Amino acid sequence: MRTIKQLFDFYINASIHVALAVYALSWITLRHFNISYDETVLYFIFYATITGYNFVKYFGIAKFHHRSLTDTLKVIQLFSLLCFLLLCYYAVQLPFKTLTYIAGFGVITLLYAIPFIPKRFYLDSQQNLRDVSGLKVYVIALVWTGVTVFLPLINNDFEWNTAVYVTAFQRFVLVVVLMLPFEIRDLKYDSLRLSTIPQKIGVKRTKIIGVVLLMLFFFSEFLKDEFIGSQLIERLVVLLVTLLFVLFSNKERSAYYSSFFVEGIPILWLFIVLLCEFLI
Secondary structure (H helix, E strand, O other), X not given: OHHHHHHHHHHHHOOHHHHHHHHHHHHHHHHHOOOOOOHHHHHHHHHHHHHHHHHHHHHHHHHHOHHHOOHHHHHHHHHHHHHHHHHHHHHOOOOHHHHHHHHHHHHHHHHHHOOXXXXXXXXXXOOOHHHOOOOHHHHHHHHHHHHHHHHHHHHOOOOOOHHHHHHHHHHHHHHHHHHHHHHHHHHHOOOXXXXXXXXXXXXXXXXXXXXXXXXXXXXXXXXXXXXXXXXXXXXXXXXXXXXXXXXXXXXXXXXXXXXXXXXXXXXXXXXXXXXXXXXX
């Protein structure tokens, strides 16, 4: 049992679960726009997510405590290096225009973790985008939207239309909502200077904001030039599941509540997409 727990914790802490979530959203984009499975870009996104997330999470630890890293962190470092090499393998297979687009998000990832901001803007001892007051959720939502909506479409020369922009809006809104249980959970630990959404308006109002955003996520589907019944069903299921997790979130929930169940909603969505396509 202990071994199983260690493997599961490694699965979460090494960012494999979040990478699967980003991969799932990217594949959903391809399927919704009737584009064939793009192994190169999807695998690139998967390995890039692991590399990027682990860089952001463990950059400070590795920098200042490299001699006293735990065995688990050392394994995660080696695993991240392997993922970086696989990232490079798939990157060289991508066209130049895709790589140019990716470079922008690479810069955002670096700025998110590396100190660079003037002292009058940063929080405590940090100097990166991650700790700029009230910015964290929106940076993450922006990156997830760019990577899971626009990147797969750019790589497949898809002509952007109203449906693309509505999908990007929906994806941004959904990611913001998925971040709310994390922000509520971290109320006990976050510096007040971070000005997270729950810190600024309270837990109850944060949940109300989540409900409103989920309504926008669902009903914006009708803004598309044409909408598909199965996709409405998918979004309705995602809305209901996400709504339950937002409403039942609190700062006493275990780390797995957000890091596994909430973060696993995009993976659930992919299964729903595949199931709908199989049944219809």
